[in-house]
Amino acid sequence: MISFTYTLKDPMGLHVRPAGLLAKEVRKYKSKITITAKGQTVEAMRLIAVMRLGTKAGDTVVFSVEGEDEAAAAAALQSFLEGSGA
Amino acid sequence: MVAFVVVSHSAKLADGVIDLAKMSAPEVPMFPAGGLEDGSYGTSFEKISRAIEQASGSDGVIVLTDLGSAVMTTEMVLESLDLSNVRMAEGPIVEAAVTGTVLSASGAALDEIMEELEHL
Numbered sequence: 001m002i003s004f005t006y007t008l009k010d011p012m013g014l015h016v017r018p019a020g021l022l023a024k025e026v027r028k029y030k031s032k033i034t035i036t037a038k039g040q041t042v043e044a045m046r047l048i049a050v051m052r053l054g055t056k057a058g059d060t061v062v063f064s065v066e067g068e069d070e071a072a073a074a075a076a077l078q079s080f081l082e083g084s085g086a
Numbered sequence: 087m088v089a090f091v092v093v094s095h096s097a098k099l100a101d102g103v104i105d106l107a108k109m110s111a112p113e114v115p116m117f118p119a120g121g122l123e124d125g126s127y128g129t130s131f132e133k134i135s136r137a138i139e140q141a142s143g144s145d146g147v148i149v150l151t152d153l154g155s156a157v158m159t160t161e162m163v164l165e166s167l168d169l170s171n172v173r174m175a176e177g178p179i180v181e182a183a184v185t186g187t188v189l190s191a192s193g194a195a196l197d198e199i200m201e202e203l204e205h206l
Contacts, residue, residue, distance in 0.1 A: 024192045048184070
């Protein structure tokens with residue numbers, strides 16, 4: 001299992017666009033990828049659930065990646081997050 | 087790529103749902119079928135049929151509906167077209183459109199998306 005934290009920059013947090021793009025990204029990997037915000041944990045690929053977390057800029061979220069391709073998935077996820085401005 | 091038809095009593099609502107879904111899945115084919123020919127509120131058999139024909143492709147079509155009679159009109163269309171890979175999804179139209187199109191954009195097949203939409 002690989003976990004890492006990420007502090008959101010987008011004022012609207014994980015709204016429909018970033019949550020949708022995040023879901024597309026995580027679906028490329030076999031690993032189970034969850035996101036925890038404000039004490040709630042949801043699967044990163046369920047974008048409606050991700051949006052319901054009600055995150056905003058400055059919130060720190062925890063990503064957990066577990067599975068056979070967790071190393072590749074975690075690395076890709078981090079660069080996706082940096083690049084997306086989420 | 088699985089395509090989508092958004093059926094609504096209102097043309098604005100159908101277009102709006104598609105605009106929202108395009109924010110995270112712009113590459114997915116989406117076709118509106120909102121309101122009646124004269125622009126008033128209602129669901130139009132012809133508009134839905136035309137939209138499904140436009141959407142039809144090898145990967146299949148998912149039709150999303152807003153309220154009651156949109157379901158009935160769509161059912162009549164599906165019976166008349168009798169296409170195997172065209173399905174109607176139940177559930178909240180905005181959540182279904184956003185979730186379904188992201189799944190289609192990431193390569194999910196018709197059945198897999200339909201299964202996922204049942205959890206909304």
